[in-house]
Amino acid sequence: MADAPKSFFLTPEIHDYLVAHAPGLDDVQRDLIAETEKLGGISMMQIAPEQGAFMTNLTKIVGVKYAIEVGTFTGYSSIAIARGLVEGGHLLCCDVNEEWTSIARRYWERAGLEDRIVLKLGPALDTLRAIPPEHQIDLAFIDADKPNYKAYYEELLAHLRPNGVILVDNTLWGGSVIDPKADDGNLHAIREFNDYVAADDRVEGSILTIGDGLTLLRKK
Numbered sequence: 001m002a003d004a005p006k007s008f009f010l011t012p013e014i015h016d017y018l019v020a021h022a023p024g025l026d027d028v029q030r031d032l033i034a035e036t037e038k039l040g041g042i043s044m045m046q047i048a049p050e051q052g053a054f055m056t057n058l059t060k061i062v063g064v065k066y067a068i069e070v071g072t073f074t075g076y077s078s079i080a081i082a083r084g085l086v087e088g089g090h091l092l093c094c095d096v097n098e099e100w101t102s103i104a105r106r107y108w109e110r111a112g113l114e115d116r117i118v119l120k121l122g123p124a125l126d127t128l129r130a131i132p133p134e135h136q137i138d139l140a141f142i143d144a145d146k147p148n149y150k151a152y153y154e155e156l157l158a159h160l161r162p163n164g165v166i167l168v169d170n171t172l173w174g175g176s177v178i179d180p181k182a183d184d185g186n187l188h189a190i191r192e193f194n195d196y197v198a199a200d201d202r203v204e205g206s207i208l209t210i211g212d213g214l215t216l217l218r219k220k
């Protein structure tokens, strides 16, 4: 049986069933999960395999040529997106951490994705604000520091083509979003973000019960 599922609302048994009926992992994914686990508790920042499979499929469905990821860590989600890109597609990855993303770089190479992915090290807001206004993207994934979620969303939405998609991770925050006694900076930011996009007429979407909550928004 797997460890406690990241999809906290599933029983371990249902989670096992779901994993057994999802695409299997290849050596690159398996080794990346194992290497990330060696980093200790922070390995829980990695997205769940079933979320990766969903993101690859969604990237294919949308026909993504240009994508941006905010929060790369050791690379699992970037590989999921990059594998779904159309021929000639590119993914811009934003992160501040050289050590973690050096692991990602190694796995991009192993997966044969190094030509599709560009990593920009530095605060993601600076990276996003430096993108030329005319550059259009088809898909974005937000999975970095929570207090900046709204700012990332605004920057990315400005570049998103109509019917393009923004995915946002951890929007159920382990279920704490509905706990009136729970409060900290991250949770506050997540709640504020969820309220903000739910009232935003520029997009249409919902929170999916995948992993720790994955918001899927389509630009109208």
Ligand SMILES: C[S@@+](CC[C@H](N)C(=O)[O-])C[C@H]1O[C@@H](n2cnc3c(N)ncnc32)[C@H](O)[C@@H]1O
Pocket: 045, 046, 047, 070, 071, 072, 073, 074, 075, 076, 077, 078, 094, 095, 096, 097, 100, 122, 123, 124, 125, 143, 144, 145
């Ligand atoms: C939750 S992890 C990303 C997990 C990753 N998506 C995966 O599947 O493994 C968050 C990442 O955001 C990065 N980060 C935090 N603050 C940032 C900032 N201001 N700008 C860019 N990246 C940031 C961290 O270095 C970390 O690698």
